[in-house]
Amino acid sequence: MRHLLSAGDLSREEAIDILDTAETMSATQQRQIKKLPTLRGLTVVNLFLEDSTRTRISFEAAAKRLSADVINFSAKGSSVSKGESLKDTAQTLEAMGADAVVIRHSASGAPHRLAHTGWIDAPVLNAGDGSHQHPTQALLDAYTMRRRLRAAASRGADLRGLRVVIVGDVLHSRVARSNVDLLHILGADVLLVAPPTLLPVGVRAWPCEVTYDLDAAIASHQPDAVMMLRVQRERMSSEAGGFFPSPMEYARRYGLDASRLAAMPEHAIVMHPGPMNRGLEISAAAADSHRSTIREQVANGVAVRMAVLYLLLAGRSESRPELPLEA
């Protein structure tokens, strides 16, 4: 693995290797001293050109627990509005000694450009690009599903046979795209549920099913996991595209309320990538229920990002350095 740009680039074996490595990382995080010396002397740059506190903090924690030095570079907007090009920014950071670049960008494809134009040599880790991909989110979601639903048999396992329903603004969602790719690679069955306006033209080519009716989806699909996507309230305005008539109508038709929560199978989990719009796509009852894995997803995010950083950076040398597993 040279870069991590898209969940769809991973093979089944690579994906399972990341999840297993994350299990190991997670085990080390139960100790009193959480820091591992693995990436000592290496520098990870968090290049965040779009607002995001949670993801940046998660990557920062992951890198620091592996003893890497972390440089945070945040600026809002694209290269144009900023006045400096992405190319110059990235080259500046590499000149300062970046060994890996974690990039969040509002433009789809920006990490791909960074990795494949010859601008820089360092491995590139996509932390979310436009409406395109957010591969570590999909990995932490898969990790969470595997732990919750495979329990003790999780290590080495894929997600074959699991039924996952993803609900909401698929059109603008990098979380949805990454999850459809990765869940397919890991053998799960995916059903997307959204108003027709919030599905991309071309979605029928994706390796998943699509429906417009959430109640029917829960009843017929008997999901093991229901993943709610964040919906931006502004999307209903005419200027922003007029994708739905009102937040209330959206909540009625596509929100995970108490009755839909009750209709889910006993064992099924409720997932959300955060940040949530309580009362819009998810009710408080669902968000705070014991079936919600929302806080667990956040914790798992650190372990998964530790695993990815470790595999990208340690994988550059001939042999993978051993993880110090003994406490």
Place this chain on the structure above:
Amino acid sequence: MSRTYLLQGPALLGGQATDLLLADGVIAATGPDARRAAGAGTEVIDAEGLIALPGLVDLHTHLREPGREDAETVASGTRAAAAGGFTCVHAMANTDPVADTAGVVEQVYHLGRDAGWVEVRPVGAVTVGLGGTRLAELGAMADSAAAVRVFSDDGKCVSDPLLMRRALEYVKAFDGVIAQHAQDPRLTAGAVMHEGRMSADLGLTGWPAVAEEAIIARDVLLAEHVGSRVHICHLSTAGAVDIVRWAKARGITVTAEVTPHHLLLTDDLLADYDPVYKVNPPLRTAEDVEAVRAGLADGTIDIVATDHAPHTQEDKDCEFSAAAFGMTGLETAVGVVAEAMITPHQHDFGWADIARVMSTAPARIGRVGGQGQPLTAGAPAHLTLIDPAAPTPVDPEGQASASRNTPYAGRVLPAAVRATFYAGRPTVLDGHLQDERSTS
């Protein structure tokens, strides 16, 4: 006294081989007469195996001057045009300042005359500042030294139906034509690529085919209603071909153009987010490419126009969404059209058809008198010699355009321009631009 040239043995439009004598800016003689009439000072050019076409006429070129001389100038763009076999280009109006007054179109016209590489016919803007709200002084531009006949807000659509109707009506007074950039702005807000399977995967905002087709459908009906002719710029979708075919069958005076890139390239190329493939209208699907080829072959689409759109490296070496729309095309046009239309042998399409769609028909649509004429004695000596069997790799660094945003870098094109004569003067000889402007 200008130099005289005897072109020995070129195949006229790919057919009969003959000789052509060029003197005093015209074709002085053809066939055996040419050899007989050649005097002592005549320069003989061996054109055996080459194809002679009337000089190519581009109805859609962005020369960028005034305003973006860092991307192209009238001089550099027309030099690129000559290298591509052109003897006339129509300079689009979306300059800075916009070519919406007699003053600006005359400036561009004179810059073209001074450069001397091709005939430059300025296109006038339809609306003031391309703003889409108020007609520009179309009559003043028509009456100016530039004698504008083609009007376009290209880059932007004349989307207001009433304004479009008025423009179509108004230009009848001086036999003008509105060249519409067909793009419904509301359906394409923020759009950067064709909307379909690829845009769904890449997470880029889609530019749906219907945004082009809906405007074309409206405009052919408007043209029918007011009895005007209308020209459709860079038609790119299968549905658009059907609409134009229907309109022509109905007797509506519509003409349409397709670009070389829409004849060859598809949206699959965007998988790497390389902005060199970012263009407006966007690259479409393989089915659309098939449809525009069929439409060009059966005459539904009248012409090929390059939409040569030079951009600086800064405007292309960046994130896809931040990059400028457009690709260069003058120097590769003939090779790309040959690659798309002749090499695959899908359609009954030959060099005479290339002459029709790249010279005769665009000259007629643009009402350019001396261009696109048959290669017969007495006609102006605007012509180009093409080697139809010269596989040529595209090297951006070797191009005459001031910009390097060609999408064909590294591709091998099947044909090459060997010579171009503009008003009897060789602008290209042996495949090389003739920078020495000899008047002896």
